[in-house]
Amino acid sequence: MPDAVSLIHVKRDNARPLTAAEIRWLFTAYAAGEVADEQLAALLMAVYLNGLDGAELRAWTGEMIASGERLDLSGLDRPTVDKHSTGGVGDKVSLVLAPLVASCGAAVPMLSGRGLGHTGGTLDKLESIPGWRASLSNDELLAALASAGAVIAAAGAGLAPADRRLYALRDVTGTVESIPLIASSIMAKKIAEGTGALVLDVKTGAGAFMAERERAVQLAETMVALGEEHGVRTRALVTAMDTPLGRAAGNALEVAEAVAALSGQGPADLMEVTYALAGHMLELAGISPDDPGGDPREAIASGRALDAYRRMIKAQGGDPDAPLPVAALRREALPAPASGWVTRLDARAVGVAAWRLGAGRARKEDPVSHTAGVLCLAKPGDYVRQGDPVVELHGDDPARFGPAVAALDGALAVGGSPPAAAPLILDQVGA
Numbered sequence: 001m002p003d004a005v006s007l008i009h010v011k012r013d014n015a016r017p018l019t020a021a022e023i024r025w026l027f028t029a030y031a032a033g034e035v036a037d038e039q040l041a042a043l044l045m046a047v048y049l050n051g052l053d054g055a056e057l058r059a060w061t062g063e064m065i066a067s068g069e070r071l072d073l074s075g076l077d078r079p080t081v082d083k084h085s086t087g088g089v090g091d092k093v094s095l096v097l098a099p100l101v102a103s104c105g106a107a108v109p110m111l112s113g114r115g116l117g118h119t120g121g122t123l124d125k126l127e128s129i130p131g132w133r134a135s136l137s138n139d140e141l142l143a144a145l146a147s148a149g150a151v152i153a154a155a156g157a158g159l160a161p162a163d164r165r166l167y168a169l170r171d172v173t174g175t176v177e178s179i180p181l182i183a184s185s186i187m188a189k190k191i192a193e194g195t196g197a198l199v200l201d202v203k204t205g206a207g208a209f210m211a212e213r214e215r216a217v218q219l220a221e222t223m224v225a226l227g228e229e230h231g232v233r234t235r236a237l238v239t240a241m242d243t244p245l246g247r248a249a250g251n252a253l254e255v256a257e258a259v260a261a262l263s264g265q266g267p268a269d270l271m272e273v274t275y276a277l278a279g280h281m282l283e284l285a286g287i288s289p290d291d292p293g294g295d296p297r298e299a300i301a302s303g304r305a306l307d308a309y310r311r312m313i314k315a316q317g318g319d320p321d322a323p324l325p326v327a328a329l330r331r332e333a334l335p336a337p338a339s340g341w342v343t344r345l346d347a348r349a350v351g352v353a354a355w356r357l358g359a360g361r362a363r364k365e366d367p368v369s370h371t372a373g374v375l376c377l378a379k380p381g382d383y384v385r386q387g388d389p390v391v392e393l394h395g396d397d398p399a400r401f402g403p404a405v406a407a408l409d410g411a412l413a414v415g416g417s418p419p420a421a422a423p424l425i426l427d428q429v430g431a
């Protein structure tokens with residue numbers, strides 16, 4: 001019979017891989033209270049330092065899935081496919097993508113999260129819509145999915161409950177950044193939700209959780225392998241997050257931009273990433289652009305995608321016609337130091353400014369402001385005149401504007417010629 005101290009020693013000393021039986025015992029004993037939090041925290045640090053090999057990670061993720069229930073989506077009359085993003089600044093792609101892919105014939109059961117720090121959370125954004133609910137029972141989720149074709153909701157308490165306990169420990173023990181632990185945390189919930197296929201958007205760059213491209217690719221490869229090993233057709237795109245995506249960063253501001261995108265008026269960079277992900281999602285779901293209704297661009301041009309968005313919002317209690325909340329205060333900021341072309345607008349700095357205005361949270365229990373955020377008046381490739389403001393700050397608390405402006409110090413560069421176009425889609429992982 002294993003014991004916690006022995007397993008800590010094995011992983012701490014990198015003596016050998018843990019066996020599937022040992023990992024199963026660990027999760028069972030932890031759930032039963034026979035392994036203390038401090039013991040599991042020590043083991044997590046050992047994993048952070050020494051990693052998990054493929055067999056260990058497969059078993060670890062399998063036990064996280066087995067700690068709870070699995071949704072059964074087999075009763076739906078269309079193929080299921082989901083998307084997950086590792087998070088960025090202005091990343092409202094999910095708000096556009098879920099109804100867009102649904103309007104092309106797939107069912108999209110998208111379980112999403114909340115923002116922390118400088119990256120926004122999809123649920124926080126949607127909660128700026130009057131009446132909209134993130135928390136659905138399994139029956140409500142299935143009903144919304146059947147009627148609207150897409151649902152964006154919080155993961156229920158029954159899905160991979162071990163992940164919540166482990167993440168809380170990682171959050172306070174400096175072990176969040178471990179690639180195998182990140183991959184397992186994400187994929188356990190995605191596999192448990194029952195989707196048939198999954199496309200991952202792994203962000204890299206200044207505004208991303210994984211700033212280094214090499215580590216972003218490693219994370220993508222790890223998650224794709226986990227998905228395939230657990231029977232989910234999985235593919236990943238590694239996408240750039242050096243500049244905010246679109247023009248808006250902040251909850252209601254991003255919902256407004258997403259609705260504009262579904263109406264055919266989306267910023268070019270947002271639409272490039274959205275269409276790329278939509279194409280991969282539909283391909284994995286077995287839907288071709290040549291199939292009737294299968295072309296994402298036509299779905300937006302015809303209004304079908306916007307109709308699907310309206311159905312999705314209504315199915316979760318929201319009013320798609322209600323005015324979105326608006327900030328009481330606006331302030332132009334970040335004046336151009338010279339006339340010329342914007343060559344850099346740092347995504348992390350913009351995200352931190354939006355966070356300081358109230359759009360994000362420092363701790364999971366903190367409230368967020370629906371109205372706070374940043375609008376980018378100019379982005380790389382745009383011409384500005386000396387003194388022109390490059391961003392507009394939105395908020396309700398005047399005391400927050402000073403810290404937000406301070407976050408933007410050094411975020412802008414202006415040059416004498418336009419910058420070369422930077423690719424947004426950097427790598428693809430998975431067949």
